[in-house]
Amino acid sequence: MGNKRRVTPTVYVSVDVEADGPIPGPYSMVSFGAVVAGWDDGEGFRRAEVGAAGFYRELRPISAEYVPEALAVSGLERAALEAGGAEPGVALQEFGRWVERVRTGPEGRRYRPVMVAYPAVYDWQFLYWYLMRFTGSSPFGHSGCLDLKTLYAARAGVPFAGIGKRSMPAELLPDLPHTPRPGRRAGAGGAVRQSVGVAGPRARLTVPGGPTTHAGREPADAPCSGRPGSGVRERTARSSACRPAYR
Numbered sequence: 001m002g003n004k005r006r007v008t009p010t011v012y013v014s015v016d017v018e019a020d021g022p023i024p025g026p027y028s029m030v031s032f033g034a035v036v037a038g039w040d041d042g043e044g045f046r047r048a049e050v051g052a053a054g055f056y057r058e059l060r061p062i063s064a065e066y067v068p069e070a071l072a073v074s075g076l077e078r079a080a081l082e083a084g085g086a087e088p089g090v091a092l093q094e095f096g097r098w099v100e101r102v103r104t105g106p107e108g109r110r111y112r113p114v115m116v117a118y119p120a121v122y123d124w125q126f127l128y129w130y131l132m133r134f135t136g137s138s139p140f141g142h143s144g145c146l147d148l149k150t151l152y153a154a155r156a157g158v159p160f161a162g163i164g165k166r167s168m169p170a171e172l173l174p175d176l177p178h179t180p181r182p183g184r185r186a187g188a189g190g191a192v193r194q195s196v197g198v199a200g201p202r203a204r205l206t207v208p209g210g211p212t213t214h215a216g217r218e219p220a221d222a223p224c225s226g227r228p229g230s231g232v233r234e235r236t237a238r239s240s241a242c243r244p245a246y247r
Contacts, residue, residue, distance in 0.1 A: 007042030060085035
């Protein structure tokens with residue numbers, strides 16, 4: 001009689017961070033967006049439907065230092081963030097409560113939240129640092145992070161070095177429109193596009209010796225909550241984030 005594999009039900013939360021420099025602390029996370037990508041209970045990945053719950057905040061800088069080229073990627077203005085950005089402590093506490101809500105699946109089942117990003121190393125370092133600095137805890141723990149680039153390399157059986165979105169099959173990439181700068185809602189749109197991309201390497205690639213599964217419909221959009229009355233211009237969640245060249 002074989003041992004039954006223990007399965008921890010997981011909810012994948014796509015996160016996209018925009019920052020004004022290479023590392024947290026000396027530099028600031030200026031915005032971040034998150035959306036539920038889907039759930040996995042061990043019986044296959046189930047993609048979130050259209051209108052999946054989303055979260056978005058633009059943050060007040062925590063440092064006087066910033067890299068103009070990095071800030072330009074976000075499409076946000078320094079003065080507007082200083083005047084109307086959310087206080088990091090408040091925003092990160094709200095985010096923790098949001099994750100706590102969405103970890104309850106469609107049938108009321110509790111799932112363990114795992115952050116997903118492309119590439120995860122940049123987004124994770126900022127979000128985790130901010131969570132620990134301003135709330136003292138992380139809803140993803142200290143290691144609950146999945147890098148989509150690594151996942152693609154492992155499942156496609158290709159070397160990690162040299163992988164980029166341009167080298168991936170078109171059918172694995174989200175078919176959502178790009179909104180050019182200025183004034184795009186980078187963090188929100190990036191999270192939405194990543195959430196679509198999760199189902200590519202997660203659910204569509206054939207694994208040697210394993211089944212190929214197909215998830216449900218791809219979400220064309222997802223609402224992202226802004227901070228009413230913040231004075232920071234709200235933007236549509238259908239915009240997208242291009243990774244900054246300096247990363």
